[in-house]
Amino acid sequence: MKIGLYFGTFNPIHVGHLIIANHMAEYSDLDQIWMVVTPHNPHKQKNTLLDDYHRLEMVHLATKDYPKIKPTDIEFKLPQPNYTVNTLAHLQEKFPTYEFALIMGEDNLNSLHKWKNYEVILQNHDIFVYPRLNSGVIDEQFINHPKIHRVGAPVIELSSTFIRESIKHGKNVRAVLPENVWAFLDHNFFYRK
Numbered sequence: 649m650k651i652g653l654y655f656g657t658f659n660p661i662h663v664g665h666l667i668i669a670n671h672m673a674e675y676s677d678l679d680q681i682w683m684v685v686t687p688h689n690p691h692k693q694k695n696t697l698l699d700d701y702h703r704l705e706m707v708h709l710a711t712k713d714y715p716k717i718k719p720t721d722i723e724f725k726l727p728q729p730n731y732t733v734n735t736l737a738h739l740q741e742k743f744p745t746y747e748f749a750l751i752m753g754e755d756n757l758n759s760l761h762k763w764k765n766y767e768v769i770l771q772n773h774d775i776f777v778y779p780r781l782n783s784g785v786i787d788e789q790f791i792n793h794p795k796i797h798r799v800g801a802p803v804i805e806l807s808s809t810f811i812r813e814s815i816k817h818g819k820n821v822r823a824v825l826p827e828n829v830w831a832f833l834d835h836n837f838f839y840r841k
Contacts, residue, residue: 649746650677650678651680651747652672652680652682653748654682656684658707659697660808660812660833661808662824665683668778668802672799673714675801681751683707683718684722684723685700685707687723698839704719706832709826712828732750732763732769733764749776750773753777755780774795777796777798778799779798780803781803806824815833
């Protein structure tokens with residue numbers, strides 16, 4: 649089985665995440681997409697995150713009607729801050745018969761050369777890249793790399809930061825969130841201050 653790993657803080661998960669995940673599930677050779685809820689991205693400030701399990705619950709709510717998309721808390725059990733190369737090694741050990749690939753936006757591809765042991769990742773795993781409007785200049789070593797696959801997914805320019813800020817300022821953002829995620833956020837008064 650070939651699993652696409654879509655990493656994110658999902659703070660909160662929104663329709664853009666679901667569009668990308670569903671596109672990868674339906675229009676690539678990936679059998680499943682695992683939404684890897686990251687407890688602490690080494691490149692983001694942790695104090696802006698909702699509790700890990702609240703974010704995991706939102707991903708469960710958002711993906712429950714998508715049989716090929718599964719939430720996972722695999723990184724919750726790993727030492728923090730964690731790095732993708734460590735998660736991949738852990739998953740390969742835990743699921744030796746599965747093949748794991750990464751899903752990332754072009755903007756992340758631009759910084760891949762800064763990732764811990766990125767060469768090991770590229771040697772052992774495919775990377776499926778979806779387009780972004782502001783992706784910048786892609787490092788030449790990644791342009792025609794045999795492990796990097798560009799996917800013609802829809803371009804979604806929607807950020808969780810924008811959603812959090814909008815909620816904080818009393819704006820209605822229901823249209824960009826799965827209905828059950830909006831209900832969860834609204835019920836718990838998340839992001840309001």
